[in-house]
Amino acid sequence: KQEVTQIPAALSVPEGENLVLNCSFTDSAIYNLQWFRQDPGKGLTSLLLIQSSQREQTSGRLNASLDKSSGRSTLYIAASQPGDSATYLCAVRPNNAGNMLTFGGGTRLMVKP
Amino acid sequence: DTGVSQDPRHKITKRGQNVTFRCDPISEHNRLYWYRQTLGQGPEFLTYFQNEAQLEKSRLLSDRFSAERPKGSFSTLEIQRTEQGDSAMYLCASSPQGASNTEAFFGQGTRLTVV
Numbered sequence: 001k002q003e004v005t006q007i008p009a010a011l012s013v014p015e016g017e018n019l020v021l022n023c024s025f026t027d028s029a030i031y032n033l034q035w036f037r038q039d040p041g042k043g044l045t046s047l048l049l050i051q052s053s054q055r056e057q058t059s060g061r062l063n064a065s066l067d068k069s070s071g072r073s074t075l076y077i078a079a080s081q082p083g084d085s086a087t088y089l090c091a092v093r094p095n096n097a098g099n100m101l102t103f104g105g106g107t108r109l110m111v112k113p
Numbered sequence: 114d115t116g117v118s119q120d121p122r123h124k125i126t127k128r129g130q131n132v133t134f135r136c137d138p139i140s141e142h143n144r145l146y147w148y149r150q151t152l153g154q155g156p157e158f159l160t161y162f163q164n165e166a167q168l169e170k171s172r173l174l175s176d177r178f179s180a181e182r183p184k185g186s187f188s189t190l191e192i193q194r195t196e197q198g199d200s201a202m203y204l205c206a207s208s209p210q211g212a213s214n215t216e217a218f219f220g221q222g223t224r225l226t227v228v
Contacts, residue, residue: 004155034217043119043204044156044219089155093215099144099208100169101217103155 002027002094006104013080014112021075021107023090028071031093034101035064035075038087047088048075052095080111117220119205125226126195133191134223138207145188146217147180148204149173156204162188163210195227 003026013019023033032051036044048057048064050073056065063076073090087108091101118137126132138145143164148156159178161169164185174180177195182188192199202224206217 006155032215036219041224043117043221044206046216046218049216091155091217099161099163099215100146100158100171101148101156102158105153105155 002030002092002102004090004092004102004104006088006090006107008107009105010108010110012110012112015080015082017080017111018076018078019080019109021077021088021090021109023073023075023104025071025073025092025102027094028068029095030068031095033064033066033073033090033092035062035073036089036091038089038106040087044089077109080109082111082113085110117205117207117218119203119220119223121223122221123224123226125228128197128227129194131191131193132195132225133189134203134205134225136188136190136205136220137186138188138205139218140186141209142207142218143185143210144208144215145182146206146208147188147190148206150202150204150222151200159190192225195225197227200225200227 034049035047050066061078066073087106089106091103120135145162147159150156162182177193180190202222204222206219208217
């Protein structure tokens with residue numbers, strides 16, 4: 001059974017810092033990995049999707065990398081801003097388990113002005 | 114089309130009552146998913162539709178839960194005889210069918226509180 005873990009569970013940084021969020025998964029046979037942002041009481045906003053054949057994806061100040069063989073992904077946020085404060089979730093889509101996403105528990109990020 | 118739409122956004126119900134939620138996916142997406150999220154946790158998969166066919170159901174989906182997508186467009190999720198443990202955020206997502214792009218887009222969710 002696929003398990004997804006995100007470390008740290010919570011993170012507080014001053015504005016302007018570069019930071020890295022970690023995601024690990026136990027079964028490397030994944031189809032793709034997706035990073036989401038969730039604001040309190042809201043739904044999920046897709047940030048980046050990495051296919052299993054890709055190593056990284058970039059969007060603005062965000063960069064996500066994937067090392068499938070070691071079961072790891074990182075989300076790098078450059079020059080953090082207070083507006084980045086949210087919970088960040090990673091999710092993997094398995095090769096052989098249909099179409100469901102398996103999520104990590106999320107990292108709750110607070111960027112202080 | 115502005116994205117996945119869910120209704121209602123919030124629902125408070127008494128234990129034992131039935132509730133129904135609606136999800137309207139992005140119009141060209143034929144795949145639709147329901148997830149449940151409790152406080153401080155990541156979402157957990159409940160069920161998946163491709164067009165009108167319900168192809169996967171999680172063991173989390175007890176027999177009090179039923180989901181439909183009768184015309185392959187909007188979907189409903191009904192919970193019968195609600196229990197306090199059903200209190201959660203219910204999230205709907207949709208994605209296109211293409212083999213190379215299965216990016217999932219989520220709605221704003223329905224927050225259920227069972228009192």
